[in-house]
Amino acid sequence: MAMTLPLEWDDDERMYFLFSAFKRSRDVDSADWDSKIAFWIPLIVKHAKAQGLLSITLRQVQAAFTRNGITPLGLETVVQEMLRRGSLQRESDFTTSITSGWVSWGLRQLVVKPLRWTLGSVLGGQLNLDEPFVVPEVIKEQADLVLQKYQSSPLSSVPLLCEEDVHGLCKDLIPSQSAFQLVLLQLLKDKKICLLQRDGEKLVKFVKEGNVTPIGDTDLGIYELQKSEKLLSERLESACDESTRLTEEAKSFNKAGNKRQALRCLRRRRLSEKRISALQSKLDTVQSILERISMAETDRKVVSAYQIGVSTLRSALKDVSLEKTESLVDQIQEFCDLQDDINQTISGVGTSDLDMDTDELERELNEILQTEEVDLPEVPTGPLITSPQRPPAGHQDNNTAMDMSGILSALPDVPSGPIPAPPAMGQSNQAAAPQAQRALPQ
Incomplete structure (x- = not known):
């Protein structure tokens, strides 16, 4: 993967300054020193991540940042500063920093020996151009990817794997065998795996359920x-x-x-x-x-x-017993009965004055019904029908029969006796009463 260079890379004046050598000491010009360090260290780490380099050499760094045929003069000082800060580590220092007291195995025979590493000594104050330096940040990322790939693979159900199987699982991520050894060391450092060498075979046990136990x-x-x-x-x-x-x-x-x-x-x-x-x-x-x-x-x-x-249930019921439970139930029942008595007492307050004889109430109801005026239908004001029109013999109109039955059913029942004349009525009303009597159907 290609790395995106900073915008300053196209500024000739700025790059001339950054490509120049460092002062003999930081005390001479701290601003000059700090400005170059702040530029080169993140850029070298970014380059290692982009290329997937778990370790780099000074020669590789110089070749990667050659510009217009010019190599930066201060990269050796930058690498030495990265070693001092821990941004880079010698492989020998990286391997010896792994603490493995919780697992019995020969670290040097298992991992360190296959590594391509040197003593990394400083000869005459200068670094060895081909000495590999580990990039801990990149190794940490690669180790996390290997762990994720294992956990999502069918091999996650296998408690113990040989080193070849693990490397075959993540060979697309880490093709180099020496780089893979560094990743194993990082996983061991993070206590994500346990390693064991047995009969010339290297065995790997991954973390299960949040922890890893020694191989038994x-x-x-x-x-x-x-x-x-x-x-x-x-x-x-x-x-x-x-x-x-x-x-x-x-x-x-x-x-x-x-x-x-x-x-x-x-x-x-x-x-x-x-x-x-x-x-x-x-x-x-x-x-x-x-x-x-x-x-x-x-x-x-x-x-x-x-x-x-069982332990949780025991803790939850620690202060609960059968006798205490029965006592509580009795107390609850007692208070419920007391509440019912209180409610009954409250509901009976002031009702004694309202208690009356049922017979007396029925008599009062009958009197109201007897004195209540019955509403009769109003007397029609239009002309009265003297005689219904009958259809010819042998013919019956269904619509006419239905209309007449509706009219007749709407009329009030005629009393059997004579209809008394209304009081205080005029003479015309008295004359109309017999006609109304004759007009009603028998």
């Missing part, structure tokens, strides 16, 4: 079983391929008329099938053991969760 006999036993499973699977696949090949050869020889060779191929195929059966049986046994170990681990976690739950 259980981890080694599971690792050996998984190696056996892998080996048996490979041999079983090879035996199946051989059986298939022998079958095809037998067919080919038989077709060519070479029956003797065909029978020999079938004989070898039977031996291969017996080997397949034996390998399959062993593989099933190993896989069954691994499955039981996995179930045992799950059961252990469940039992641990039960223990935590």
